[in-house]
Amino acid sequence: ADPMAVILAAAAVQITNFVGLPECRLTLAQAVTYLACCPKSNAATVAIDAATADVKENRTIPVPRHLRDCHYPGAAALGHIGYQYAHNFPEGYVPQVYLGVEKNYYIPTNRGREAEFGRYLEKLAAVRRQANTHPQDT
Incomplete structure (x- = not known):
């Protein structure tokens, strides 16, 4: 934590x-x-273990199109457009889908700095809800 x-x-x-x-x-x-x-926490360990398990069990999905390489001719024709640069948005965050599914690997505890991280993640979730950004939008 x-x-x-x-x-x-x-x-x-x-x-x-x-x-x-x-x-x-x-x-x-x-x-x-x-x-x-x-303060102690194993939240990061639990998160990386869960993500690793998803990869090992082939519980992955294709990278969303807007995150794929767009620096070559023909990328737009493949739908590789729409990435939004987070630094151009207030607070350095853009409510854009990155994982492609609604899944949280990292769940901070209420101890130490993780409590602060949890509050910040809740704030970002509110921004996403307000923007109505969902994985199916990819």
Whole structure:
């Protein structure tokens, strides 16, 4: 539930490799304390495992046409048009279908930063509902 934890852990490993023992003891102690105290979640693991299972079980669908390569002659004739650049929209988000089905792999917990992520994802879902964007629109 704290995405910075992995960055801190990696930094502690780097510092340990750079300065060695015994100098790195404080760095390791601080990293262990931080990791022990930060909120825990396996939401990312559950999400990647579910996505991997869908691929292994052939529960995939074709890439939506608007996400396919359009940088060659004839792409438009194949329907490879309509991609909308998220950076051109308010808040860097466009209510466009990317997966092709209504499925959420990542379901954040209510702990740590994931609670904030959950609120943001709900806000984006409201934008999608307001735009009436559904997978069958692809």
